Amino acid sequence: VTTLRTLGKSELPAQLTRWLDELDETGRWALLKLVTGSLRIGISARLAKTAAAMLGDKDPHDVELIWPGLAPPYGELFAWLEGRADKPVNLDPAPFRPVMLAHALEDGDLANLDASAFTAEWKWDGIRIQANSGVGEDGRLVTRLYSRSGEDITASFPDLLPSLRLPGAIDGELLVLRDSRVQSFNVLQQRLNRKSVTPKLMKDYPVHLRAYDLLHDGESDLRELPFEERRKKLEAFVAELDNERIHLSEQIGFADWDTLTAARADPASAGAGDDAEAVEGVMLKRRDSAYLPGRPKGQWWKWKRDPHIIDAVLMYAQRGHGKRSSYYSDYTFGVWTEGDDGERLVPVGKAYFGFTDEELLQIDRFVRRNTTEKYGPVRHVTHEPDKGLVLEVAFEGLARSPRHKSGVAMRFPRISRLRWDKPPREADRLETLQRMLKAEVA
Numbered sequence: 001v002t003t004l005r006t007l008g009k010s011e012l013p014a015q016l017t018r019w020l021d022e023l024d025e026t027g028r029w030a031l032l033k034l035v036t037g038s039l040r041i042g043i044s045a046r047l048a049k050t051a052a053a054m055l056g057d058k059d060p061h062d063v064e065l066i067w068p069g070l071a072p073p074y075g076e077l078f079a080w081l082e083g084r085a086d087k088p089v090n091l092d093p094a095p096f097r098p099v100m101l102a103h104a105l106e107d108g109d110l111a112n113l114d115a116s117a118f119t120a121e122w123k124w125d126g127i128r129i130q131a132n133s134g135v136g137e138d139g140r141l142v143t144r145l146y147s148r149s150g151e152d153i154t155a156s157f158p159d160l161l162p163s164l165r166l167p168g169a170i171d172g173e174l175l176v177l178r179d180s181r182v183q184s185f186n187v188l189q190q191r192l193n194r195k196s197v198t199p200k201l202m203k204d205y206p207v208h209l210r211a212y213d214l215l216h217d218g219e220s221d222l223r224e225l226p227f228e229e230r231r232k233k234l235e236a237f238v239a240e241l242d243n244e245r246i247h248l249s250e251q252i253g254f255a256d257w258d259t260l261t262a263a264r265a266d267p268a269s270a271g272a273g274d275d276a277e278a279v280e281g282v283m284l285k286r287r288d289s290a291y292l293p294g295r296p297k298g299q300w301w302k303w304k305r306d307p308h309i310i311d312a313v314l315m316y317a318q319r320g321h322g323k324r325s326s327y328y329s330d331y332t333f334g335v336w337t338e339g340d341d342g343e344r345l346v347p348v349g350k351a352y353f354g355f356t357d358e359e360l361l362q363i364d365r366f367v368r369r370n371t372t373e374k375y376g377p378v379r380h381v382t383h384e385p386d387k388g389l390v391l392e393v394a395f396e397g398l399a400r401s402p403r404h405k406s407g408v409a410m411r412f413p414r415i416s417r418l419r420w421d422k423p424p425r426e427a428d429r430l431e432t433l434q435r436m437l438k439a440e441v442a
Contacts, residue, residue, distance in 0.1 A: 004035070025073055045149075046294050056081025064293040068096040068150055093134030093142045096150040097169060097215050097223070098293030102283060102300035109301070110257045117288075119227070120252040120260055122272055123281040123302055124210055125185045125396070126175040127192070129153070131209055133164050134218070141167065145174075156194055159202040160209060163245040167218030168237055171291075172211040172249065175278070182210075182278035185411060186399040211238055212249035212283075215291060223291035230291065252282065264303060280396065281305045307394040307412075308436060310335065310428040311419060313345055314389040317367040317379045320352060328367040328379060329360055331415070333391050335406075337430035345383055346430055348406045351393065354414030362418065363389070385425035392417035398437040408433050 007015055019031055049067055053060040058081060069090030070077050079085035128148040136142045143164045145154045154161070157174070164170075176183040176191065191197075191205045214234035215223050222230050231251075238248050250271060254260040260282065263270030267279040281304035289299040312333035320329035330352040334345035355363065366381075366389050373380035382388055394416040401409035408430075 052077065052081060056083070061293070062087070064098045066090055068092075068098065093136045094132040094144040094169075095134075096130060096132070096144075096146045096152075098150070099128065099130065099148050099171065100291050100293060100300065101295040102285075102302040103295060103297065105284070105301045105303040113257075113284075113301075115254065115256050115260070117286055118284045118301075119231070119287055120254055120263075121212060121249045121283050121285075122252065122267065122275075122279045123283045123304065124173040124175060124182065124249075125278050125280040126173040126182075126188055126210070128171075129174045129209070130169060130171055130215075131160070131164050132169040132216075133167050135167055141165070156191065156197060157207050158197060160207050160245060163209070163241065163243040165243075166237070166241060167216075168214065169216035170209065170211045170234070170237075170246075171213035171215055172209045175208050175210055176205050177208045178206070182275040184278060185397065189399065206245075208245045208247060210247050210249050213291065226288040226290065227285050228287045264305060279305070304396075307396055307416075308398075309392060309394055309416065310432060311390050311422060311426070312348065312393050313383045313424045313427045314363075314366075314381055314391055315345060315347055315383050317363075317381055318377050324360075327360055327364045329364070331363070331391070333393060334383070335428045335430050335433065336425075337406075343385070345424075346406045347404070348408060348430070348433060349393065349395070349410040349413040351391075351413045351415050354394065354416055355418070359415075359418055383424060386423050388424040390419035390422040390424055390427050391415050392419055398433060400437065406430055406433070408437055 003015065004012070016031075016035070020028055023031060046064075049063045050060045052058075053063045063077075066077070066088050069092050070088060076085065076088040080087050130146040130148075131143070132146065133141055133143040143154070143161050144152055145157055145160065147153050160174075174188070176188045178187075187205065188207075191201065191207060194201065211234060213227075214230050214237050215221070217233055217237060222233060225233075235248060238246055252260065252263050252270060254263065264282045266276075268274075268276035272279050281302060284301040284303060286299050289296075292299070312335050314331055315334045316332040317328040318330040319325055320327055330350065332347050332350050334347045336343055337346050338344075367379055370382040370388075371379045372382055392415070393410075393413055395410040395413040397411040399409045399411065401407060403409075
C-alpha cells in the first residue's frame with residue numbers, strides 16, 4: 001500500500017506487472033482486491049477467452065471449445081497458449097459445450113431477412129439447459145445437466161436423468177409439465193436453486209426437456225453441420241429415446257413474415273394450443289447455421305412477445321459494478337397504494353438495464369441532485385407525488401412473493417423509457433399489478 005501511494009502514475013503499470021508475475025494465486029487475488037476494491041471487473045467470459053486466444057495467437061473458437069474441461073488456475077491452457085505444451089484434451093465423457101445464443105429481433109430487422117432461409121419454433125418460458133451423456137472409462141453411462149453458463153445442475157433434477165439413456169448432447173429448455181401442459185416459469189421456479197430435492201417436490205413439479213438441437217449423437221460432433229441436418233438427427237435421436245420426459249420443440253410453419261407475425265401474436269391458434277400461455281415468443285434459426293459458441297451475427301434471432309408495461313417511480317439507487325461502478329445504475333422502483341397515512345409508494349422491483357448510455361448519465365445526475373438520505377451504498381431518492389422520476393418498466397411476467405412488501409415479484413424487469421413528462425402521482429398503482437397477477441394465474 002505504501003509503495004502504491006508513493007509511486008508516480010507512469011511507474012505504476014510496470015510495478016503492478018512485476019507483482020502479478022511474482023505473486024502466487026492468493027497474492028494476486030489480494031493485490032487486485034487492494035487496487036480495484038472489487039473483483040467485479042466488468043468483462044464477459046467470452047471476452048476473457050478471446051483475450052486468452054490473442055495471448056497465444058490461437059483461434060478463439062478453439063479456446064472456447066476446450067475451456068469447459070479446464071479448471072483454475074488453467075496451467076494446461078497457458079502452457080498451450082505459450083507454446084510449452086500440446087493443446088489440452090477434454091477427456092470428460094459428458095462435457096459442457098459452449099452454447100449458441102440468439103440476437104434480439106428489433107423493429108425493421110425482418111425487412112432485411114429472407115423468410116425462406118429460416119425455420120421458426122416457439123420460445124418457451126423455461127430455463128436453457130444442456131443434457132449430455134457419454135460412456136466413461138469404466139463403461140458406464142455418465143449423464144450431466146448444465147445451465148447455459150456451464151454450471152453443473154445435475155443434482156437439482158435427478159428425475160430427468162433416467163430419460164437420458166443414450167450417449168449424446170441435447171440443447172433444450174427445462175420445463176414443468178402437468179397433464180401434458182407446459183406450466184409457467186413461476187411454477188418451474190419451485191424446482192430452482194433447491195439444496196435438497198424431495199420425492200414430493202419431484203412429483204408435484206415434474207420436469208421435462210423440450211429438445212431443440214442435437215450437438216453430439218454419441219459418435220460424432222454435429223455442431224459444424226447445418227441446423228436442418230442437426231434437426232433431422234435430433235428427431236431421430238428423440239424418437240430412439242422414446243421417453244415421455246423428452247419432447248421435440250415444435251416448429252412453426254410459415255410462408256412469409258406476415259404469417260409468422262400472426263403466429264407470434266396468437267400462439268394458441270398457430271399450433272401451441274393449451275401451451276400458448278407458456279410461449280415467450282418465437283425463435284428464428286437459419287437453416288444453414290452451424291452451432292457456434294457465443295452470439296454470431298445473423299444466424300439466430302429471438303422475437304419475444306410484447307412485454308407488460310407499467311409506469312413506476314424511482315425510489316432508491318445504487319452504484320453499478322465494473323465499468324458502471326462510478327454511476328448510479330441499479331434502481332429500485334415502486335407504485336402507489338393506499339397506506340395507513342394515505343397514499344404511499346411500495347417497491348415492486350429492481351432494474352439495472354434497458355436504458356442507453358446517455359439515459360444512464362441523465363438518471364445518474366438526477367440521483368446525485370435528488371438524494372435525500374443515504375443507507376450505506378443505497379441512495380434514497382426524492383419520490384413525492386409532484387417531484388421525482390417516473391420510469392416506464394417492461395417485464396415478462398409476475399409471481400406472488402411473500403418476501404416483498406408489495407406481494408409481487410417481476411420477471412426480467414428493465415427500464416424501457418424515461419418519463420420526464422409525467423409527474424409521479426400519475427404512475428401506476430399496486431392494484432394494477434395485482435390484476436395482472438390474477439389474470440396470469442387464471
